[in-house]
Amino acid sequence: xxxxxxxxxxxxxxxxxxxxxxxxxxxxxxxxxxxxxxxxxxxxxxxxxxxxxxxxxxxxxxxxxxxxxxxxxxxxxxxxxxxxxxxxxxxxxxxxxxxxxxxxxxxxxxxxxxxxxxxxxxxxxxxxxxxxxxxxxxxxxxxxxxxxxxxxxxxxxxxxxxxxxxxxxxxxxxxxxxxxxxxxxxxxxxxxxxxxxxxxxxxxxxxxxxxxxxxxxxxxxxxxxxxxxxxxxxxxxxxxxxxxxxxxxxxxxxxxxxxxxxx
Numbered sequence: 509x510x511x512x513x514x515x516x517x518x519x520x521x522x523x524x525x526x527x528x529x530x531x532x533x534x535x536x537x538x539x540x541x542x543x544x545x546x547x548x549x550x551x552x553x554x555x556x557x558x559x560x561x562x563x564x565x566x567x568x569x570x571x572x573x574x575x576x577x578x579x580x581x582x583x584x585x586x587x588x589x590x591x592x593x594x595x596x597x598x599x600x601x602x603x604x605x606x607x608x609x610x611x612x613x614x615x616x617x618x619x620x621x622x623x624x625x626x627x628x629x630x631x632x633x634x635x636x637x638x639x640x641x642x643x644x645x646x647x648x649x650x651x652x653x654x655x656x657x658x659x660x661x662x663x664x665x666x667x668x669x670x671x672x673x674x675x676x677x678x679x680x681x682x683x684x685x686x687x688x689x690x691x692x693x694x695x696x697x698x699x700x701x702x703x704x705x706x707x708x709x710x711x712x713x714x715x716x717x718x719x720x721x722x723x724x725x726x727x728x729x730x731x732x733x734x735x736x737x738x739x740x741x742x743x744x745x746x747x748x749x750x751x752x753x754x755x756x757x758x759x760x761x762x763x764x765x766x767x768x769x770x771x
Contacts, residue, residue, distance in 0.1 A: 530552065530554065530555055530556065530742035530743070531555070531556045531557065531591050531742060531743060532545075532548065532557050532558075532591065532594055532738065532741065532743075533557065533558040533559075533560055533587060533592070533593040533594065534548075534557055534558070534559050534560065534593075534594045534596040535560045535562075535580070535583055535593055535594065535596060535597065535600070536560070536561060536562070536595075536596045536600070536708055537561065537562045537565055537566035537568040537579075537599075538561055538562075538563070538566040538567060538670070538674040538709065539561070539673070539712065540596060540597055540670070540708030540709040540710075540712070541559050541561065541594075541596040541597070541708065542559060542712075543708045543712060543729075544594060544596040544619065544708060544731050544735060545557050545559055545596065547731040547734065547735035548735040548738055550735070551732075551736065551739060552739065555742065556767040557767065557770070558591065558750075558753070558757075558764050558766055558767065559764070559765040559770075560583060560593075560757060560762050560763070560764045560765075561762065561763045561764075561765075562579055562761070562763070563763050564761050566671075567599075567639065567670040567671050567674060567709075568597060568599040568600055568603075568639070569599045569638070569639020569642060569707065570639065570640055570641065570667060570671075571641065573603050573606070573641065576600055576603045576641070577603050577607055580595065580600055580603070580604060580609070580616070582760050583757070583762060584615070584616055585760075586757045586759070586760045587615075587753060587756070587757070588753075588756070589615045590743075590753065591615075591743055591753070592616075592617055592741050592742065592743050593615060593616050593617065594619065594734075594738060594741075595616060595618045595619060596619060596708050596734075597707075597708055598620070598638055598639070598642050598706045598707050598708060599638070599639050599641045599707070600618070601623075602620060602641070602645050602647050603641070603645075604616065604618045604620075605618060605620050605647060606645060606647065617738065617741055619708075619734045620647070621737075622730065622733050622734045622736075622737040623704070623730040623733070623734065624651045624652055625737075626728070626730045626733035627648075627656065627659070627704050627728065627730070628652060628655045628656035628659070630656075630659070630701070630702050630726070630728070631659070631701070632659070632660065632700070632701030632702065633659075633660040633661075633662065633698060633700045633701050633702075634652070634659050634660065634661050634662070634700060635664050635694075635695050635700035635703045636649070636652075636662065636663045636664065636704045636706050637691065637695070637705060637706060637707070638663065638664070638665060638666070638706035639665060639666070639667070639670055639707050640665040640667050642665075642706060642707070643663045643664060643665035644665070646663065648661065648663060648704075648706060649661045649663055662694075662700065664691050664694045664695060664698075665691060666687070666688050666689070666691035667691075668689065669688060669707070669709070669710065670707050670709040670710075672687040673687075673709045673710070673712055673713060674709060680716070681716055681719050683716075684717065684720055685720060700725055701725070701726065702725060702726035702727070703717065703721070703725055703726070703727055703728065704728045705717070705727065705728060705729050705730070706730075708731070710729075711729040711731055714729050750767070754766055
C-alpha cells in the first residue's frame with residue numbers, strides 16, 4: 509500500500525505514478541456523511557472522498573455505546589490508517605470522545621470540537637437536537653458550558669428522526685413535525701434562540717426545519733464549519749490501493765461509495 513505524508517504538496521503528489529488528489533473518508537451509519545462531505549467538496553473542489561455507510565447497524569443514535577464504538581474501530585481497521593477518516597456522525601464522534609479514542613488515533617477525526625466551536629459563536633438559549641445516545645451523554649452541554657458559558661444549552665433527543673430521514677419519509681413540514689414527535693414539544697417549551705442540528709442527517713432537511721419554525725428560530729448547520737476544520741487533514745493515497753480498501757470495507761459489512769462512483 510502506497511501512502512504519502514499529508515505534508516506533500518498536491519503538485520508533487522500528482523507527479524508521482526499512481527497517486528491521485530487529496531483524499532478523505534467520511535464515515536456515518538447512513539446518509540448523514542454526505543452533508544459534511546459535500547461541504548468539504550465545496551471548499552476543496554479537488555478533494556476525493558470515500559463515503560462509508562453502515563446499513564446493517566443504522567442508525568447509531570439508538571444503539572448501545574459499545575456497538576457504535578466497535579463499528580468505528582472495525583472501519584478504522586479496514587482502512588488501516590491509509591486515509592484520514594472523518595466521523596461524520598455526531599453520535600459516533602461523541603462515543604469516540606467518551607472512549608478517549610481521539611487521544612490515541614490521529615487518523616480518526618471526530619466532528620465534536622468544530623461543532624462546539626461553531627455553536628459557541630451564538631448567544632441565548634440553544635437547543636441541541638440530536639439522537640438519544642448523543643443527548644444522554646450530556647457531552648455537548650458540558651463542553652459548551654466551558655467554551656461558551658453565556659449559552660443556555662438544552663439537549664433534546666429526537667429518537668426516530670434520523671431513521672425517518674434515512675428511509676426517505678421526511679418530505680414535508682408535516683412529516684418533520686410527526687417524526688420529531690415529543691422532541692417538537694420539548695423544543696417549543698424551551699423557546700430557544702437557535703437549534704443546533706447535532707445529527708448529520710438533520711441538515712438534509714434544514715429548509716423544512718426553517719419552515720416548521722417559521723424562521724423565528726435560527727437553524728444551525730455545523731457542516732460548513734466542520735469542513736473548514738478539515739482543510740489541513742487530507743492525505744494522498746495511491747489509486748491502486750483503493751480496490752483493497754473497498755474490499756476490506758465491504759467484507760466488514762460497510763457500504764462504501766468510492767471516488768470513481770461519485771458524480
